[in-house]
Amino acid sequence: MKAGASGPERLDIAITSNGTIARIAPSIDCDPEVPIADISGRLVTPGLVDIHQHLDKTATRRLVTNPDSTLTGAITAFETFQSAVAPEDLMFRAQKTVEACIARGTVAIRSHVNVGPKVALRGLEALAELRERIRERIRLQIVAFLSREAGYSASSATHWLETAIAAGADAIGGAPAHADNPEAFLDVIFDVAQRRDVPIDLHLDEHLDSTAHRIRSVVGRTEAAGFQSRVIAGHCSALGALPRVEAAKLIERLAVARIGVVTLPAANLYLLGRGADRLAPRGLTRVKELITAGVPVAAGSDNIQDAFVPVGTGDLLEIARWTVLAGHLNSTDLGAAFRMITSAPAQMMNLVGYGIDDGSRADLLITEAEDEEDMIASGATERTVLLGGKLVAGSLATALSAQSRN
Numbered sequence: 233m234k235a236g237a238s239g240p241e242r243l244d245i246a247i248t249s250n251g252t253i254a255r256i257a258p259s260i261d262c263d264p265e266v267p268i269a270d271i272s273g274r275l276v277t278p279g280l281v282d283i284h285q286h287l288d289k290t291a292t293r294r295l296v297t298n299p300d301s302t303l304t305g306a307i308t309a310f311e312t313f314q315s316a317v318a319p320e321d322l323m324f325r326a327q328k329t330v331e332a333c334i335a336r337g338t339v340a341i342r343s344h345v346n347v348g349p350k351v352a353l354r355g356l357e358a359l360a361e362l363r364e365r366i367r368e369r370i371r372l373q374i375v376a377f378l379s380r381e382a383g384y385s386a387s388s389a390t391h392w393l394e395t396a397i398a399a400g401a402d403a404i405g406g407a408p409a410h411a412d413n414p415e416a417f418l419d420v421i422f423d424v425a426q427r428r429d430v431p432i433d434l435h436l437d438e439h440l441d442s443t444a445h446r447i448r449s450v451v452g453r454t455e456a457a458g459f460q461s462r463v464i465a466g467h468c469s470a471l472g473a474l475p476r477v478e479a480a481k482l483i484e485r486l487a488v489a490r491i492g493v494v495t496l497p498a499a500n501l502y503l504l505g506r507g508a509d510r511l512a513p514r515g516l517t518r519v520k521e522l523i524t525a526g527v528p529v530a531a532g533s534d535n536i537q538d539a540f541v542p543v544g545t546g547d548l549l550e551i552a553r554w555t556v557l558a559g560h561l562n563s564t565d566l567g568a569a570f571r572m573i574t575s576a577p578a579q580m581m582n583l584v585g586y587g588i589d590d591g592s593r594a595d596l597l598i599t600e601a602e603d604e605e606d607m608i609a610s611g612a613t614e615r616t617v618l619l620g621g622k623l624v625a626g627s628l629a630t631a632l633s634a635q636s637r638n
């Protein structure tokens with residue numbers, strides 16, 4: 233069954249030998265030598281898309297400690313660790329997490345990776361090598377994450393971003409809130425992005441200080457640069473700390489500038505609001521209002537088992553479920569939550585050929601769910617995953633079409 237706008241439809245899907253969907257129709261006849269998989273009415277959807285991870289940090293929870301469990305504590309702890317990390321160890325841990333994600337239905341991941349004077353390009357080069365090694369199993373994009381010490385001077389920041397792009401970064405970003413001069417930090421990022429024609433993916437306002445948000449600044453720079461639809465604002469937690477009327481004005485500006493927002497419930501729930509005397513805040517951005525205003529909104533894993541977040545499985549259905557709960561979505565929003573881990577991030581990452589239509593890439597997830605909403609509500613106990621029409625996780629019994637009709 234193919235998930236459709238008006239509910240699942242029972243259809244055949246023909247996939248070409250080069251991994252694209254040739255045709256979707258109620259009944260398709262094909263040549264006798266073409267292998268056929270009978271999936272017996274299981275649900276077929278586009279594969280899941282994880283738009284925000286940190287594969288250079290993943291699976292280090294036993295190696296890097298963060299005693300106070302704050303964001304600043306995690307950043308400091310990881311800075312010390314990363315300068316001595318062996319590339320082969322980083323790649324081993326990253327691949328283990330990627331494989332866990334594939335098994336759970338993820339067909340594309342965008343990972344941030346620290347670049348700067350301490351770590352240099354060590355992490356980026358390791359992930360670029362991994363991207364090649366596993367290109368038949370998943371689509372991996374890399375964001376050069378400008379570390380705070382790289383931003384101490386414009387020339388240093390420019391140098392590290394440009395060398396990262398030359399080394400294979402697909403996008404550039406960083407966390408202005410942790411720079412000594414956030415506006416100068418943003419100046420450099422937008423300048424390099426414009427000159428080198430690469431998209432921007434920021435960690436924006438991952439804090440709850442309503443007086444220190446940079447949304448207006450990022451919107452203005454995006455419009456001045458003509459970068460509409462090419463800027464992502466991850467977190468936007470401070471938006472949740474602003475009064476509703478003031479937040480609504482900024483949300484409208486985000487919509488007009490076509491800036492995508494990525495909510496990251498795991499890190500927000502775990503790291504933010506720890507100083508609260510009572511009623512600790514959730515830390516998420518205003519997910520519901522952003523969607524209602526037409527802002528593209530995605531949800532991602534962020535950190536998986538490291539000093540920032542000690543838990544995580546790579547299961548995006550779980551992340552979507554947390555978004556429903558922590559983001560105060562309604563029971564009628566389960567479909568929207570599904571889009572936040574599929575079509576919305578795919579569009580933000582400009583994943584060519586993503587979808588489930590004639591001509592799309594056959595990057596598909598097959599489950600026993602009733603429909604997309606059921607995938608969010610119930611999860612899926614068994615998952616079969618295709619990338620470019622080839623099986624990368626789960627099982628798929630195939631037989632030649634001539635045999636299957638006997």
Ligand SMILES: [Zn+2]
Pocket residue numbers: 284285286344435466534535
């Ligand atoms: Zn992050």
